[in-house]
Amino acid sequence: MIVFKRIPQGFSLIEILISLFIISIIALFSVQGISDFFEHRKQRVYMRQLYHDLKWARVEAIVLNTRITLASNSSWCAGWEISSASQVLKHRDGIENCKITFSGSLSATSFQFIADGSSNYQSGHFYFYDQEKITMKIIINPVGRVRWED
Numbered sequence: 829m830i831v832f833k834r835i836p837q838g839f840s841l842i843e844i845l846i847s848l849f850i851i852s853i854i855a856l857f858s859v860q861g862i863s864d865f866f867e868h869r870k871q872r873v874y875m876r877q878l879y880h881d882l883k884w885a886r887v888e889a890i891v892l893n894t895r896i897t898l899a900s901n902s903s904w905c906a907g908w909e910i911s912s913a914s915q916v917l918k919h920r921d922g923i924e925n926c927k928i929t930f931s932g933s934l935s936a937t938s939f940q941f942i943a944d945g946s947s948n949y950q951s952g953h954f955y956f957y958d959q960e961k962i963t964m965k966i967i968i969n970p971v972g973r974v975r976w977e978d
Contacts, residue, residue, distance in 0.1 A: 867925065868958070874923050875956050877966045878904065881920065882966065882974045885910050888917060889941035899938035904928035904954065927957040932968075940966070941945070946972040 879915075882898060889896040892912060900908045907922035930936050932952025942948050947968055954966040965977040 829855070870923065871926050871956065872964065873957070874926065875928070875954075875966070876976075877920060878908070878928070878954060879966050879974065879976050881908070881910060881918065882968065884918070885939075886945050886972050886974065888912075888942045889943055890945040893943045895943065896941045897938055898940075904930065904937075929953065929955050929957070941972055946970065 881896055885896045885898050894912050896910060896912055896917070898910050898973070900906060903922075903927050905922050905924075905926040907920045909916050909920075910918040930939070930952055932939065939952070940948060947970060951970045952968055954968075955962050956964040963978070967975045967977055969975075
């Protein structure tokens with residue numbers, strides 16, 4: 829007599845549900861990590877814009893032979909304007925969820941380069957905080973040179 833064994837065809841409903849549950853947990857942690865990564869990249873790009881705008885303002889002060897001011901209304905995260913005595917040269921919009929402070933010798937919301945490119949002894953540091961820890965820093969020395977530091 830021939831006995832046929834039943835060969836299972838596919839997975840049971842329980843196995844599929846457990847697999848989907850495990851995959852959903854892995855996806856949940858991955859999405860949060862990717863979201864944090866893109867938020868940090870956005871903040872880094874914003875800080876790089878500030879760095880390049882400071883360098884650009886210094887060059888414009890030399891080229892135009894005039895005083896150039898980089899100023900923010902309330903906070904550096906809200907954006908800034910670069911202007912000469914007569915006109916606004918550049919405007920940057922702000923971003924959310926960031927904390928940038930300027931610790932300098934004169935003002936916390938503005939910075940000036942004079943006609944020779946120096947900062948008129950207004951040296952200072954722009955600090956970017958990520959969860960109460962300084963992660964990026966822009967340094968401006970009294971001569972007006974701008975330097976990036978991680």
